[in-house]
Amino acid sequence: MRERDLVGRQGFFVAEGEVVLRVLVRSPLVTAESLLLAEKRVAGLADVIAGLPDDVPVYSASQAVMDAVVGFPIHRGILALGRRVQEPSASALLASLPDEALVLALCGIANHDNMGGLFRNAAAFGADAVLLDSACCDPFYRKAIRVSVGAALIKPFARLAPGEDLLALLAAHGFEALALSPRGAQTLTETPRARRTAVLLGAEGPGLSEAVLKNAKAVRIPMADGFDSLNVAVTAGVVLHHLAFAARRED
Amino acid sequence: MRERDLVGRQGFFVAEGEVVLRVLVRSPLVTAESLLLAEKRVAGLADVIAGLPDDVPVYSASQAVMDAVVGFPIHRGILALGRRVQEPSASALLASLPDEALVLALCGIANHDNMGGLFRNAAAFGADAVLLDSACCDPFYRKAIRVSVGAALIKPFARLAPGEDLLALLAAHGFEALALSPRGAQTLTETPRARRTAVLLGAEGPGLSEAVLKNAKAVRIPMADGFDSLNVAVTAGVVLHHLAFAARRED
Missing domain, CATH: 3.30.1330.30 (Ribosomal protein L30/S12)
Structure with missing residues (x-):
C-alpha cells in the first residue's frame, strides 16, 4: 500500500x-x-x-x-x-476564529520536515489556525504529522484555492499581515501584536514574493553579521513566542 | 571510504x-x-x-x-x-571569550539534525561559542555540518571531558547559567541577560539533569495548554533571540 x-x-x-x-x-x-x-x-x-x-x-x-x-x-x-472530519475553506476558517486571533500563513513550504515543525510551533505557542497557499505540501503527509508530534492533527488549517489572494482574504477578516523577511523594514522586537495577527512565512531560499512584501508589514529578525540564515520553523517559533508575550497594541 | x-x-x-x-x-x-x-x-x-x-x-x-x-x-x-586547526579545552575556550559573552551549553544532544540546527541558531544570533558535554554527538558529522549550513565550521566549540562539571566551569569563568526546562521557575521573557550568560539545553525527552536544574537558574518557555513540546533547536532560537535583544541587566 x-x-x-x-x-x-x-x-x-x-x-x-x-x-x-x-x-x-x-x-x-x-x-x-x-x-x-x-x-x-x-x-x-x-x-x-x-x-x-x-x-x-x-x-x-x-x-x-x-x-x-x-x-x-x-x-x-x-x-x-x-x-x-471536514476541510473548511480558508475564508470559513478565518471567520470561525475568535476576535483576538493569531494565525500562521504559509507560502510555498514544500518540505515536510519544515511543515511538521511549523505545526508543532503553532500548537506550542497557541496559534489559532494555519493557512496554506496552494504551493504548500500536505501537513497530513505521514512524515509531516510525525515531525509535528501530532500537532497537524489538532491545529485547524485550510488551503487557499490556486490564485486566491492571501492578503485580500486576511484583510477581509480583519487580520494584520506580518511578512517575515530579512529585508523587513522593522524588527520583530519593535512589532506589536494586533488583535488579529497573521504571520506570513515563505520557503527558505525564495522567501515571500515581492507582491506580498510590498503590501504587508515586512518584519525582520536581526541576525549576526555574515550568517543571515534561519530555518523557517525556527523563525516561526521566534515570532510566535514574541507575539504570544509581547505587549499588545491597544486597538 | x-x-x-x-x-x-x-x-x-x-x-x-x-x-x-x-x-x-x-x-x-x-x-x-x-x-x-x-x-x-x-x-x-x-x-x-x-x-x-x-x-x-x-x-x-x-x-x-x-x-x-x-x-x-x-x-x-x-x-x-x-x-x-585546534581543539581547545572548554576552559581555554571560555577564557578566550570577551567580557560580554553568550554561550550555548549542550547536554546529551545525540541527534545530528538537532546539533546542526543548534549551531545554525548559535551563528544566526551571535552566540560566541558552544560547549558540548561528553554525551553530545559530533557537530562535525557530515549531516550536522550540512544542517548547520556550515555554522559548525565557524562557531568555536569545545567538548567537556567525561565527568567535568559544567556548572563549576561556567561559574569559574563568570557565566550565569540559564537552564531551560518546562519546569523552570521563571519565564524566559522575565529573564534578563547577564554580561556573561550560558544557555543550557538538554535533549528532547530527558531534558537537563536534576542536578543541573537545581543548581542553575531554571527558565521555562510558556506553552499553550496541552501541547508542551518544543524542538530543542527551536528552543535555542527563541532563547537566543530573546537574549540578543532583551534589556541587559546592569551588573
Missing part, C-alpha cells in the same frame, strides 16, 4: 507511532478509520483501543508481517489510517 | 555541498585538506579552487565514479575533507 494512493483523497491520511496515535484519537478534527499494530504493541494500547468506536477495525500482525505489508521496517509498530 | 574511518580522528571531517564548502574555505577554525568534485561542478567552483593553498589536492571525477567512490548517489557532487 503506497501512501500516495491514499493521501490527499477524501481526507485520508496515515499516522504512525504511539504519541501521534494518542493525539489522533483525542482530536475533534480527525477520526481514526482503522489501526494496524504489531502484536507486541497491542497490550500497551489497550486504553486507546477500548476508546475507539465499535466500527473501527484494529488489525494486528507480527512485526515481520507488518514490515512486509508496509514495505519497509516500521519499527514503531503502530499505524493508523485517519480521515479529516 | 566510510565517514567513521575518518571522523573523530585527528580532527578530520567530511563536508558536502557548495554552501558548506564556501564556509569551510573562509573559516579560520578549519582547513581544507582535499576536495572531491563531480566534473560538472568544477567550473562553478573555480574561485574556490584558485583560493586554496597549493598543496591541497582537488580531485574530480564523473558523477558515476563519484557515486561509486562515495558509496551512494551524491547529488551535490561536492565533497571536502577538512580538519580542525
Whole structure:
C-alpha cells in the first residue's frame, strides 16, 4: 500500500507511532478509520483501543508481517489510517476564529520536515489556525504529522484555492499581515501584536514574493553579521513566542 | 571510504555541498585538506579552487565514479575533507571569550539534525561559542555540518571531558547559567541577560539533569495548554533571540 494512493483523497491520511496515535484519537478534527499494530504493541494500547468506536477495525500482525505489508521496517509498530472530519475553506476558517486571533500563513513550504515543525510551533505557542497557499505540501503527509508530534492533527488549517489572494482574504477578516523577511523594514522586537495577527512565512531560499512584501508589514529578525540564515520553523517559533508575550497594541 | 574511518580522528571531517564548502574555505577554525568534485561542478567552483593553498589536492571525477567512490548517489557532487586547526579545552575556550559573552551549553544532544540546527541558531544570533558535554554527538558529522549550513565550521566549540562539571566551569569563568526546562521557575521573557550568560539545553525527552536544574537558574518557555513540546533547536532560537535583544541587566 503506497501512501500516495491514499493521501490527499477524501481526507485520508496515515499516522504512525504511539504519541501521534494518542493525539489522533483525542482530536475533534480527525477520526481514526482503522489501526494496524504489531502484536507486541497491542497490550500497551489497550486504553486507546477500548476508546475507539465499535466500527473501527484494529488489525494486528507480527512485526515481520507488518514490515512486509508496509514495505519497509516500521519499527514503531503502530499505524493508523485517519480521515479529516471536514476541510473548511480558508475564508470559513478565518471567520470561525475568535476576535483576538493569531494565525500562521504559509507560502510555498514544500518540505515536510519544515511543515511538521511549523505545526508543532503553532500548537506550542497557541496559534489559532494555519493557512496554506496552494504551493504548500500536505501537513497530513505521514512524515509531516510525525515531525509535528501530532500537532497537524489538532491545529485547524485550510488551503487557499490556486490564485486566491492571501492578503485580500486576511484583510477581509480583519487580520494584520506580518511578512517575515530579512529585508523587513522593522524588527520583530519593535512589532506589536494586533488583535488579529497573521504571520506570513515563505520557503527558505525564495522567501515571500515581492507582491506580498510590498503590501504587508515586512518584519525582520536581526541576525549576526555574515550568517543571515534561519530555518523557517525556527523563525516561526521566534515570532510566535514574541507575539504570544509581547505587549499588545491597544486597538 | 566510510565517514567513521575518518571522523573523530585527528580532527578530520567530511563536508558536502557548495554552501558548506564556501564556509569551510573562509573559516579560520578549519582547513581544507582535499576536495572531491563531480566534473560538472568544477567550473562553478573555480574561485574556490584558485583560493586554496597549493598543496591541497582537488580531485574530480564523473558523477558515476563519484557515486561509486562515495558509496551512494551524491547529488551535490561536492565533497571536502577538512580538519580542525585546534581543539581547545572548554576552559581555554571560555577564557578566550570577551567580557560580554553568550554561550550555548549542550547536554546529551545525540541527534545530528538537532546539533546542526543548534549551531545554525548559535551563528544566526551571535552566540560566541558552544560547549558540548561528553554525551553530545559530533557537530562535525557530515549531516550536522550540512544542517548547520556550515555554522559548525565557524562557531568555536569545545567538548567537556567525561565527568567535568559544567556548572563549576561556567561559574569559574563568570557565566550565569540559564537552564531551560518546562519546569523552570521563571519565564524566559522575565529573564534578563547577564554580561556573561550560558544557555543550557538538554535533549528532547530527558531534558537537563536534576542536578543541573537545581543548581542553575531554571527558565521555562510558556506553552499553550496541552501541547508542551518544543524542538530543542527551536528552543535555542527563541532563547537566543530573546537574549540578543532583551534589556541587559546592569551588573
